[in-house]
Amino acid sequence: MVIKAVVYDADKTLWNHHNISELVEPMSVSGDVLVDGRGDRVVVFPGVRDTLKTLRETGIMLGLATWNYESATKRVLSLLDLRFDVVVSKDYPYKFMMLMEFLIRASQLGMRIKPDEVLYVDDRRDHFGYIWFHIGKVKCLEMWKDVKEHREILKMIENEPNS
Template sequence: MLIAVDLDGTVWDHPDISSLYPPFRRVTQLKIADSRSTEVNLRPHVRDFLRWANEAGHLLTTLSWNDHDVAYQALRTFEIDTYFHYLAIEPHPRKDKMLYKLLRQIEQERGVKIRPEEIVYIDDRDIHLIEILENIGKVRFIHFGKDVQCFLEIPRIISP
């Protein structure tokens, strides 16, 4: 299974990490700050979820509309970048195109064709869902903040 996770508002509480000013520094285990002291909080239990997904053999990717460098620096500062097999982070809102490109990449690199029903997409907003459903297919969408309130709930939802 491929698990695609949004970053802004989902993995962390900030609505637009690209608007911040790296370098980031670690404040606590769950908090970083940029060079202007703007703080960003990692959602509770994100690490536990990412660890579970890896141990369960799922492929993990980000699926984020952001400046790649800024988002990557935040992931590294939180020390969660290594959990992800792929980083789909591009400076445009077409998450369907990002996901399509990633699926082709996985097929080339791993020889695995992932079907839409084998994709779980987690996001705090559903604004990209229609394009994903139309152009990728019927992925499983988990609306963070509505379908689940905590990352600890997700394994129970997606496990067979």
């Protein structure tokens, strides 16, 4: 299987915060740290930026599928300067529906991606069964269990057969 797209969850996968939809203005950023109006901090995990950059350079499409309000997701991604080709941000937890939307939007951008060409990374394994049932053989990784740091995702992709 060749991985053509990596789709990430956001909260507790890309950064330490559990729910960016709770953040309030004004927000400020210094490096990998965003601070909101109450002093809540969002810290991008080590290796995230390098991993995203390497994936993009190798031609892999980057997606985000997150259970957050779209306005909050857009604001935080913009402030932290994190870029994805397709962002699906919904106020419900059904990741399989978000991944279906990702595949549709990728197709609209000219990328024909089959489910078994997608790697999905989330800190919660409980989404995986629904993804496999509704979409098919998406490769799923549980962040912090299957991989301990973001750069390991690159090694997993390199070690995939036919990569």
